[in-house]
Amino acid sequence: MNNIxxxxxxxRERADMLTFLDLCAERGMxxxxxxxxxxxxxxxxxxLNRLRNLGLKVSGYNxxxxxxxxxxxxxxxxxxxxxxxxxxxxxxxxxxxxKGDRDLIGTRNRAEDTIAGLLEKARSIGVxxxxxxxxxxxxxxxxxxxxxxxxxxxCDRLGAGIGxxxxxxxxxxxxxxxxxxxxxxxxxxILGFHVNDWLVPTRDLLRxxxxxxxxxxxxxxxxxxxxxxxYSGPIEIEIFSDDWWQRExxxxxxxxxxxxxxxxxx
Amino acid sequence: MNNIxxxxxxxRERADMLTFLDLCAERGMxxxxxxxxxxxxxxxxxxLNRLRNLGLKVSGYNxxxxxxxxxxxxxxxxxxxxxxxxxxxxxxxxxxxxKGDRDLIGTRNRAEDTIAGLLEKARSIGVxxxxxxxxxxxxxxxxxxxxxxxxxxxCDRLGAGIGxxxxxxxxxxxxxxxxxxxxxxxxxxILGFHVNDWLVPTRDLLRxxxxxxxxxxxxxxxxxxxxxxxYSGPIEIEIFSDDWWQRExxxxxxxxxxxxxxxxxx
Numbered sequence: 001m002n003n004i005x006x007x008x009x010x011x012r013e014r015a016d017m018l019t020f021l022d023l024c025a026e027r028g029m030x031x032x033x034x035x036x037x038x039x040x041x042x043x044x045x046x047x048l049n050r051l052r053n054l055g056l057k058v059s060g061y062n063x064x065x066x067x068x069x070x071x072x073x074x075x076x077x078x079x080x081x082x083x084x085x086x087x088x089x090x091x092x093x094x095x096x097x098x099k100g101d102r103d104l105i106g107t108r109n110r111a112e113d114t115i116a117g118l119l120e121k122a123r124s125i126g127v128x129x130x131x132x133x134x135x136x137x138x139x140x141x142x143x144x145x146x147x148x149x150x151x152x153x154x155c156d157r158l159g160a161g162i163g164x165x166x167x168x169x170x171x172x173x174x175x176x177x178x179x180x181x182x183x184x185x186x187x188x189x190i191l192g193f194h195v196n197d198w199l200v201p202t203r204d205l206l207r208x209x210x211x212x213x214x215x216x217x218x219x220x221x222x223x224x225x226x227x228x229x230x231y232s233g234p235i236e237i238e239i240f241s242d243d244w245w246q247r248e249x250x251x252x253x254x255x256x257x258x259x260x261x262x263x264x265x266x
Numbered sequence: 267m268n269n270i271x272x273x274x275x276x277x278r279e280r281a282d283m284l285t286f287l288d289l290c291a292e293r294g295m296x297x298x299x300x301x302x303x304x305x306x307x308x309x310x311x312x313x314l315n316r317l318r319n320l321g322l323k324v325s326g327y328n329x330x331x332x333x334x335x336x337x338x339x340x341x342x343x344x345x346x347x348x349x350x351x352x353x354x355x356x357x358x359x360x361x362x363x364x365k366g367d368r369d370l371i372g373t374r375n376r377a378e379d380t381i382a383g384l385l386e387k388a389r390s391i392g393v394x395x396x397x398x399x400x401x402x403x404x405x406x407x408x409x410x411x412x413x414x415x416x417x418x419x420x421c422d423r424l425g426a427g428i429g430x431x432x433x434x435x436x437x438x439x440x441x442x443x444x445x446x447x448x449x450x451x452x453x454x455x456i457l458g459f460h461v462n463d464w465l466v467p468t469r470d471l472l473r474x475x476x477x478x479x480x481x482x483x484x485x486x487x488x489x490x491x492x493x494x495x496x497y498s499g500p501i502e503i504e505i506f507s508d509d510w511w512q513r514e515x516x517x518x519x520x521x522x523x524x525x526x527x528x529x530x531x532x
Contacts, residue, residue, distance in 0.1 A: 096466065102484040104438070137403040139439035140466040140482045150441040172370070173405035175416040200362065200406040202471055216406045218368040 007033040007238035011249035017042045025054040033060035061087035066095020067114045082127045089130040089191045096141035108144045123161040130191045132165040148180035163189035169196050172217040185229025196239045207242045212259040271325050273299040273504035277515035283308045291320040299326035327353035332361020333380045348393045355396040355457045362407035374410045389427040396457045398431040414446035429455035438483040451495025462505045473508045478525040
């Protein structure tokens with residue numbers, strides 16, 4: 001499965017980073033997506049060595065954010081670490097509104113300024129900045145970037161070195177989805193395509209994502225949009241779920257790969 | 267408070283429709299928004315008589331939907347009852363995806379056909395059809411109309427007799443909000459403006475809305491957008507909340523009115 005990537009978050013509760021890398025290599029994966037806090041848990045040298053020994057490359061690095069007024073230094077350190085891991089792109093999550101603040105438009109403007117301030121360094125060290133618009137229900141506390149249109153607008157203004165990641169969970173509902181994916185494709189800025197599913201009912205805003213095929217998202221339809229837009233990169237499996245986190249990581253990964261083979265055309 | 271309307275849903279767990287109407291009249295309200303299922307509980311004649319005796323008019327009538335393949339007859343019956351209550355507008359909620367169905371685009375097209383099929387009757391009996399786009403997190407199970415842009419597009423295609431209701435809870439996150447409110451105003455199709463608040467954290471997708479002022483929505487900012495767009499109708503209080511439903515209805519209404527006086531310029 002050369003064209004499938006696991007995001008470590010999918011099995012993070014029961015597999016540390018080293019175990020996760022082993023499980024990916026055992027399944028013939030060539031690429032992974034990783035988290036800075038999980039690197040901290042096992043140690044950077046160990047994590048880098050294991051990646052090298054297993055011949056794994058890094059697609060997405062999580063993450064810069066939430067943004068804070070004095071956070072540029074922290075963000076630059078994360079960017080440097082993403083470069084040491086030779087990551088293709090690093091995720092930006094702006095954070096939501098500060099406590100007691102209701103100025104959404106102002107917060108969005110400040111977030112864009114912060115991103116602009118990171119861009120030169122990102123370009124110079126060769127790691128792309130990735131904006132992943134999150135579901136509007138996460139707009140209060142996780143990010144103020146709530147639609148692909150908004151992410152495309154920001155990228156249009158900022159120029160080279162920044163792109164978008166399309167996660168079906170966050171965007172499947174958007175009536176403008178096909179149009180905005182096409183627009184992102186024309187600008188050659190689709191950096192990733194994340195899959196999972198939307199469960200009905202959804203019991204929690206953060207920790208109740210579904211396994212592909214268990215929900216209502218038209219996954220092959222969105223895959224087609226992304227491919228028609230010219231994206232030839234991997235399909236990344238990223239599931240935040242109390243249910244799946246309880247299960248054996250190897251079993252979760254095998255089920256996910258089987259579902260991907262049934263649903264997608266990677 | 268001539269320019270404030272309560273939606274019965276705000277106190278429905280502890281006040282039946284007759285009690286609700288009394289509580290509104292005691293507070294000097296002139297208009298209410300009502301529900302068909304609550305009329306059924308007290309009887310249509312009693313409900314109509316109480317409205318007349320208290321001199322209350324009906325703003326919004328809930329509702330037509332969820333749409334079903336054979337639902338046109340039911341929908342027309344609701345429309346006729348909305349007319350008997352001399353309602354200004356009746357809400358349309360399409361429902362989400364049918365069980366096992368993932369064809370969001372097809373479901374949206376069928377929903378629009380259903381709305382088009384109701385429009386002639388609605389025009390002839392003088393009740394406006396109201397599309398209220400709901401939060402994208404409700405797209406799987408409550409409605410497939412997930413943005414104000416989409417609702418405006420539908421109204422553009424269908425012509426006179428149909429409009430939109432702007433509920434801050436569902437739309438506050440939308441980067442295109444000001445643009446789409448302006449667009450709705452130009453077409454003179456804003457039928458209502460609903461207020462409540464988005465709590466951080468939000469613990470439930472359906473029953474955890476906040477009282478105005480307790481959340482992160484820029485309520486005066488959105489009120490300004492709606493007024494600048496030419497809307498001169500009432501501000502409607504609609505809060506779905508297990509917390510507020512437990513409290514004494516008169517207390518909830520008094521707090522809501524006080525908050526409105528502090529926050530809005532009705």
